[in-house]
Amino acid sequence: MNTTEENDEILIGRYARGxxxxxxxxxxxHELRVWRYLERxxxxxxxxxxxxxxxxxxxxxxxxxxxSVTRFRTRLFTLAHDRMVQTRRDRASKGIPAPSRPPKSDxxxxxxxxxxxxxxxxxRDAYLLHIEGQLSIGEIAEITESPIDTVENRLWVARAKxxxxxxxxx
Amino acid sequence: MNKxxxxxxxxxxxxxIYRRLSGQDPxxxxxxxxxxxxxxxxxxxxxxxxxxxxxxxxxxSTGTMPALRAAPAAATTTTxxxxxxxxxxxxxxxxxxxxxxxxxxxxxxxFVVPKLMGGSGESSKAPPVTATQPEISHAPIEEPPxxxxxxxxxxxxxxxSAQTSAGAGxxxxxQPAATASNTDATPTSPAxxxxxxSQASTTARGVTxxxxxxxxxxxxxxxxxxxxxxxxxxxxxxxxxxxxxxxxLAHASESAATTAHSQSATTPxxxxxxxxxxxxxxxxxxxxxxxxxxxxxxxxxxQPPVPPPVVRTARATKQPLPAQTTPxxxxxxxxxxxxxxxxATSAASKTAPAPDTSAAATASAATNTSVTTNASVATPAxxxxxxxxxxxxxxxxPPSASPPAPATAASTPAGSSAAPxxxxxxAKSGDMTGLQAAFDSHVDVNSLSPNxxxxxxxxxxxxxxxxxxxxxxHGANPNTPDSRGLTPIRAARVHNNYPILQALLHRxx
Numbered sequence: 158m159n160t161t162e163e164n165d166e167i168l169i170g171r172y173a174r175g176x177x178x179x180x181x182x183x184x185x186x187h188e189l190r191v192w193r194y195l196e197r198x199x200x201x202x203x204x205x206x207x208x209x210x211x212x213x214x215x216x217x218x219x220x221x222x223x224x225s226v227t228r229f230r231t232r233l234f235t236l237a238h239d240r241m242v243q244t245r246r247d248r249a250s251k252g253i254p255a256p257s258r259p260p261k262s263d264x265x266x267x268x269x270x271x272x273x274x275x276x277x278x279x280x281r282d283a284y285l286l287h288i289e290g291q292l293s294i295g296e297i298a299e300i301t302e303s304p305i306d307t308v309e310n311r312l313w314v315a316r317a318k319x320x321x322x323x324x325x326x327x
Numbered sequence: 328m329n330k331x332x333x334x335x336x337x338x339x340x341x342x343x344i345y346r347r348l349s350g351q352d353p354x355x356x357x358x359x360x361x362x363x364x365x366x367x368x369x370x371x372x373x374x375x376x377x378x379x380x381x382x383x384x385x386x387x388s389t390g391t392m393p394a395l396r397a398a399p400a401a402a403t404t405t406t407x408x409x410x411x412x413x414x415x416x417x418x419x420x421x422x423x424x425x426x427x428x429x430x431x432x433x434x435x436x437x438f439v440v441p442k443l444m445g446g447s448g449e450s451s452k453a454p455p456v457t458a459t460q461p462e463i464s465h466a467p468i469e470e471p472p473x474x475x476x477x478x479x480x481x482x483x484x485x486x487x488s489a490q491t492s493a494g495a496g497x498x499x500x501x502q503p504a505a506t507a508s509n510t511d512a513t514p515t516s517p518a519x520x521x522x523x524x525s526q527a528s529t530t531a532r533g534v535t536x537x538x539x540x541x542x543x544x545x546x547x548x549x550x551x552x553x554x555x556x557x558x559x560x561x562x563x564x565x566x567x568x569x570x571x572x573x574x575x576l577a578h579a580s581e582s583a584a585t586t587a588h589s590q591s592a593t594t595p596x597x598x599x600x601x602x603x604x605x606x607x608x609x610x611x612x613x614x615x616x617x618x619x620x621x622x623x624x625x626x627x628x629x630q631p632p633v634p635p636p637v638v639r640t641a642r643a644t645k646q647p648l649p650a651q652t653t654p655x656x657x658x659x660x661x662x663x664x665x666x667x668x669x670x671a672t673s674a675a676s677k678t679a680p681a682p683d684t685s686a687a688a689t690a691s692a693a694t695n696t697s698v699t700t701n702a703s704v705a706t707p708a709x710x711x712x713x714x715x716x717x718x719x720x721x722x723x724x725p726p727s728a729s730p731p732a733p734a735t736a737a738s739t740p741a742g743s744s745a746a747p748x749x750x751x752x753x754a755k756s757g758d759m760t761g762l763q764a765a766f767d768s769h770v771d772v773n774s775l776s777p778n779x780x781x782x783x784x785x786x787x788x789x790x791x792x793x794x795x796x797x798x799x800x801h802g803a804n805p806n807t808p809d810s811r812g813l814t815p816i817r818a819a820r821v822h823n824n825y826p827i828l829q830a831l832l833h834r835x836x
Contacts, residue, residue, distance in 0.1 A: 173375070174376075175373070175376030177368055177369040177373070180368040180369075180372065181368070184361065184364060192354075192356040202354065210360045210364060214364060214367055217367055218371065220375075221375075266351065266352040266353070268348060269345065269352065288345055288346070289349075306817070310820070313820065314828065317825050319341050320341050
């Protein structure tokens with residue numbers, strides 16, 4: 158466990174005891190990564206903003222119970238994953254198609270967005286948890302409720318596709 | 328046809344490419360999210376701080392030691408005394424603790440103060456000091472405390488009334504105090520030791536104790552036990568009837584405070600008084616502790632139960648959804664959990680995938696048995712051990728001239744016949760005609776060859792994608808290991824066969 162993770166747990170403990178500045182520090186540290194994970198999964202910035210808000214409000218609400226969590230980041234991305242999956246299911250149940258990823262302002266972002274859009278949902282989810290959440294395969298397996306072999310395969314497939322889609326252009 | 332998957336170095340390169348492109352992405356979350364989250368977090372923090380401070384104050388007002396520590400004002404201590412006397416039912420240790428404290432305070436006034444005021448051996452031999460003795464009332468403040476040996480006759484010659492008053496207290500609280508106190512006076516009697524430590528406790532907190540009442544007054548003080556004790560030293564000062572020597576006695580107690588009666592002598596007494604009922608770490612009365620530390624110590628009693636650190640239990644808010652609407656259900660089932668994953672079974676399948684594997688292994692064992700015995704009738708046990716295969720079988724029955732079998736016939740041992748060698752040979756060679764013929768004869772697609780290899784693994788090892796797809800379509804389980812424990816998925820990874828791996832992950836789609 159590195160120092161950053163220790164600090165995460167210390168910060169959430171401080172916030173659970175009433176230190177609002179500790180929460181601000183946590184938020185600034187993980188805001189962008191969580192948002193990118195959500196945005197690149199759901200493909201919609203407005204929905205990602207809403208989900209990001211839900212995640213952090215839930216954290217603020219349940220900070221006391223998070224004091225006993227061994228890894229704050231795992232818990233954080235668990236909340237984000239659950240909300241992302243719920244949104245995906247809601248869309249599917251209502252027959253709402255997944256939003257087409259709007260074109261980005263620059264070409265590199267467009268390339269990345271398109272490549273991620275061509276991944277399967279589970280493969281993209283596993284890869285984003287790994288690359289944005291900096292989570293291990295075991296943690297991803299725990300978050301996604303999947304066997305470790307499955308997570309390994311998803312990461313493998315995601316990398317293979319990204320290698321095909323991004324490797325040539327870069 | 329087959330694409331070479333990325334190796335470890337290429338994976339690192341892909342991750343670096345991703346990071347580079349991601350870093351160039353100017354997308355950021357909306358600023359309104361940050362404002363709302365931070366406002367909500369600040370509100371929650373404020374509420375939490377208020378609640379914690381209220382709990383701390385409640386603990387200070389109800390506990391014995393907190394009352395003694397945080398009640399320098401008479402009004403506060405009176406409130407604390409009322410609170411303490413109103414809650415004996417919930418804290419049965421409160422009454423003996425109160426009584427013990429009162430007795431200790433009374434013994435201090437009776438034994439120690441005269442000794443301190445006397446300062447010499449002859450004055451210690453004198454009868455218990457009363458407030459009317461003029462020469463003792465002018466005892467110098469700077470005078471050092473009497474030597475330990477001078478206190479011994481004083482303690483042994485204590486009047487019977489004082490002995491009884493000391494004995495009325497908690498003997499367990501006064502007796503260990505003699506061993507715990509490292510003060511300059513080491514009385515031989517329990518009453519004397521209690522007096523010495525109690526003197527230290529009162530003076531060390533900077534509270535002027537004028538409760539050094541004469542013998543008659545000490546009896547009165549003992550009778551007014553509960554309210555005065557819980558109110559702390561300041562409250563006991565109010566209970567002593569004013570006398571001419573009160574000021575001089577107060578000076579004497581102050582001088583005693585300057586003679587190294589440390590807190591280390593006071594803490595054992597107070598802890599001992601609350602020890603039988605209070606939890607061991609709850610030394611809330613330790614003067615060196617801050618309020619936050621005290622709250623932390625008592626937190627396990629006051630806070631709601633915290634969920635265990637297992638993430639699974641904390642995810643109770645996850646909404647159960649039908650398996651068919653779960654996007655990941657097919658992929659997850661395609662790896663190790665062929666059965667549809669419901670929310671109720673997801674935890675078990677995640678934490679203990681062994682049952683599924685064991686079921687598949689049992690099915691394989693059953694089919695092996697059927698191969699050797701050429702059994703045409705399936706046993707109920709073998710049928711029961713492969714429900715997942717029945718669930719994942721294709722809906723289209725294979726075209727054959729045989730009697731129409733259910734859709735699960737091709738995949739379950741119930742309707743399967745022995746797998747001929749031609750079946751494995753067809754899988755190995757990619758002979759689709761031979762495979763189709765085997766399917767038509769209701770061969771068990773998951774059966775193992777004499778070499779311990781399944782047809783699916785043979786097809787994977789020889790990179791016959793069409794055969795793999797056909798086998799998967801006819802119910803081959805991508806999780807069934809061969810006799811060496813090699814699963815088809817792992818075999819595809821070993822052979823770096825990306826299309827076959829995809830077919831396995833998507834179960835032939």
